Amino acid sequence: MAVTQRASDRAYQRLRNEIVEWELRPGSVLGEVEQSTRLGVSRTPLREALARLMADGLVTSQSGRGLVVTDLSLASILEIFEVRQALEEQAARLAARRGDTAVFQQLEIEFAAVNDLLEHDDPARHAYYGLVARLDDAIDAAVDNAYLTAALAILRTHLVRVRRLAVDDPARLSAAAAEHLLIVQAIAARDAELAAHATQVHLHQALRNIQKMAVEVPSMPTPTKGLP
Amino acid sequence: MAVTQRASDRAYQRLRNEIVEWELRPGSVLGEVEQSTRLGVSRTPLREALARLMADGLVTSQSGRGLVVTDLSLASILEIFEVRQALEEQAARLAARRGDTAVFQQLEIEFAAVNDLLEHDDPARHAYYGLVARLDDAIDAAVDNAYLTAALAILRTHLVRVRRLAVDDPARLSAAAAEHLLIVQAIAARDAELAAHATQVHLHQALRNIQKMAVEVPSMPTPTKGLP
DNA sequence: GTCCTGGGTTCTGTATACAGAATGTCGATG
DNA sequence: CATCGACATTCTGTATACAGAACCCAGGAC
Numbered sequence: 001m002a003v004t005q006r007a008s009d010r011a012y013q014r015l016r017n018e019i020v021e022w023e024l025r026p027g028s029v030l031g032e033v034e035q036s037t038r039l040g041v042s043r044t045p046l047r048e049a050l051a052r053l054m055a056d057g058l059v060t061s062q063s064g065r066g067l068v069v070t071d072l073s074l075a076s077i078l079e080i081f082e083v084r085q086a087l088e089e090q091a092a093r094l095a096a097r098r099g100d101t102a103v104f105q106q107l108e109i110e111f112a113a114v115n116d117l118l119e120h121d122d123p124a125r126h127a128y129y130g131l132v133a134r135l136d137d138a139i140d141a142a143v144d145n146a147y148l149t150a151a152l153a154i155l156r157t158h159l160v161r162v163r164r165l166a167v168d169d170p171a172r173l174s175a176a177a178a179e180h181l182l183i184v185q186a187i188a189a190r191d192a193e194l195a196a197h198a199t200q201v202h203l204h205q206a207l208r209n210i211q212k213m214a215v216e217v218p219s220m221p222t223p224t225k226g227l228p
Numbered sequence: 229m230a231v232t233q234r235a236s237d238r239a240y241q242r243l244r245n246e247i248v249e250w251e252l253r254p255g256s257v258l259g260e261v262e263q264s265t266r267l268g269v270s271r272t273p274l275r276e277a278l279a280r281l282m283a284d285g286l287v288t289s290q291s292g293r294g295l296v297v298t299d300l301s302l303a304s305i306l307e308i309f310e311v312r313q314a315l316e317e318q319a320a321r322l323a324a325r326r327g328d329t330a331v332f333q334q335l336e337i338e339f340a341a342v343n344d345l346l347e348h349d350d351p352a353r354h355a356y357y358g359l360v361a362r363l364d365d366a367i368d369a370a371v372d373n374a375y376l377t378a379a380l381a382i383l384r385t386h387l388v389r390v391r392r393l394a395v396d397d398p399a400r401l402s403a404a405a406a407e408h409l410l411i412v413q414a415i416a417a418r419d420a421e422l423a424a425h426a427t428q429v430h431l432h433q434a435l436r437n438i439q440k441m442a443v444e445v446p447s448m449p450t451p452t453k454g455l456p
Numbered sequence: 457g458t459c460c461t462g463g464g465t466t467c468t469g470t471a472t473a474c475a476g477a478a479t480g481t482c483g484a485t486g
Numbered sequence: 487c488a489t490c491g492a493c494a495t496t497c498t499g500t501a502t503a504c505a506g507a508a509c510c511c512a513g514g515a516c
Contacts, residue, residue, distance in 0.1 A: 007500065032468070042501045044272065047469090048279055055283035057378065066467080079373040086318035086376075090310065145307040147386075148314075150285065151379055158375075235470070260498070270471045275499090294497075 008045035012052050015039070019058050019069050020161045026071040030059065056154055058161075072161060074214050080158050081207050085200065087152055091139050092183060092199040096192040099142030104188035107135055111184055114177040118170060128173060135180065142187070166213050179205060236273035240280050243267070247286050247297050248389045254299040258287065284382055286389075300389060302442050308386050309435045313428065315379055319367050320411060320427040324420040327370030332416035335363055339412055342405040346398060356401060363408065370415070394441050407433060 015035070018024045036046040050067055053059040060070045070076075095104075110131055117127040136156065140149045179202035186195035243263070246252045264274040278295055281287040288298045298304075323332075338359055345355040364384065368377045407430035414423035 031466095033466090043468095044500060044502090047276065048499095051276055051279050052283065055280065057375065076374070079375050082318065082322065082373055083315070083375045083379060086314040087311070090314035094310065145310055146304070147285065147307050147311045147383075151311060155375075259496095261496085271498095272470060272472090276469095 007041040008048040011039050011041050012049035026069050028069045030067045089196045089199050092195040093192045095139045095142035096187045096195040108184045111181040235269040236276040240277035254297050256297045258295045317424045317427050320423040321420045323367045323370035324415045324423040336412045339409040
């Protein structure tokens with residue numbers, strides 16, 4: 001295993017993280033020399049990192065202005081969810097058909113006890129989101145489809161970015177956990193159609209919650225390059 | 229508009245074309261120096277091209293051996309179709325809801341008269357596949373979702389590669405055109421669910437045809453680096 | 457006052473040089 | 487005859503240098 005990570009990988013992961021965590025705001029211009037000196041790598045690996053970020057859709061080539069961090073409006077969140085509906089429904093359906101029942105039965109137990117996780121003093125909800133990530137991994141493993149997994153991976157990156165828009169309220173997290181529980185139960189029971197429907201329900205509720213918060217918290221964008 | 233294309237773009241498109249057209253067979257090793265000298269560009273833009281091909285899934289980093297053209301087995305075709313089912317169903321549904329009816333009515337007329345196209349002496353079926361490509365474009369425009377369009381674009385690239393596996397027989401093309409006609413009619417009539425179902429039918433038949441041909445023509449892979 | 461033009465600066469795109477790692481081969485030894 | 491090791495060759499990854507294009511600002515002309 002490569003102990004020494006490549007410089008292009010480091011630059012990619014760091015930039016990706018900064019974009020996802022909103023340290024680099026949408027619209028920020030990513031000059032090559034500026035970023036390469038800041039990250040301590042030369043321009044060649046930095047360009048490779050930027051190319052990967054473009055392929056992920058996190059960075060856009062704004063004509064003339066160079067590369068900028070992709071905007072994330074409510075409209076683009078709707079677009080992401082339209083793709084998510086399609087891919088996650090299919091993933092849940094296929095996982096129900098092919099998955100290792102034991103794995104999902106174990107997850108079932110953990111999601112049933114999720115309120116314990118949420119009661120802990122954990123502002124970032126690491127334990128909860130860790131559990132969700134393990135569900136994602138289990139679904140990927142069950143589906144065993146490289147193309148689907150790759151598409152979902154890109155979507156999930158964008159979704160972390162959405163998640164950081166505002167803090168989740170405990171009530172929503174508890175409801176989301178119940179929705180996840182139903183999905184896991186359906187997969188464990190090998191009920192493909194129920195798994196698909198439960199996924200649709202979950203995504204519908206998740207989107208509703210985002211839209212509600214977008215109304216309550218209408219202001220989030222603050223361009224990096226603003227007034228002097 | 230840039231009259232002079234970038235060297236990395238030229239390298240990307242040429243390699244992509246060669247892979248899709250099976251001039252570069254699956255498993256072919258793509259050495260950087262070898263390809264850069266062959267394509268007449270330096271290693272830097274070539275690496276950029278290879279990075280994009282990796283993001284597309286046309287090239288895989290085989291541990292140690294360097295970069296190779298991604299394998300395309302029947303199993304991976306099944307995987308592609310599982311993603312296709314999800315994305316194209318959603319695309320057809322959304323296009324039916326949002327599309328410009330006039331555009332799809334025009335396509336309806338053309339798909340109804342597709343037998344005229346197929347009767348021409350056109351071994352590559354350029355006219356027919358051109359029409360299908362215009363349908364794809366119309367759906368993309370109607371859906372108006374950058375994430376969905378990007379995911380579909382990658383899938384379509386892989387599908388062209390599948391298409392080149394064997395020559396389509398006229399009977400299948402005629403049947404496929406009828407299936408497309410139903411999809412277009414459903415979109416033009418703004419019947420989202422029928423459009424979704426018709427898409428599923430079309431994909432089912434297309435996959436069946438591929439599986440049938442895979443049995444009839446079992447041998448297609450011939451490694452580039454074989455016996456001396 | 458507005459528009460055009462010229463120069464300077466900065467940026468991207470490409471080529472090349474260099475270092476480290478990996479692989480394959482040849483020879484030697486058990 | 488097989489296996490292990492050392493060396494040579496090749497390849498990837500990174501840095502840097504160079505050229506062309508784009509942009510910005512200032513100055514002048516209408």
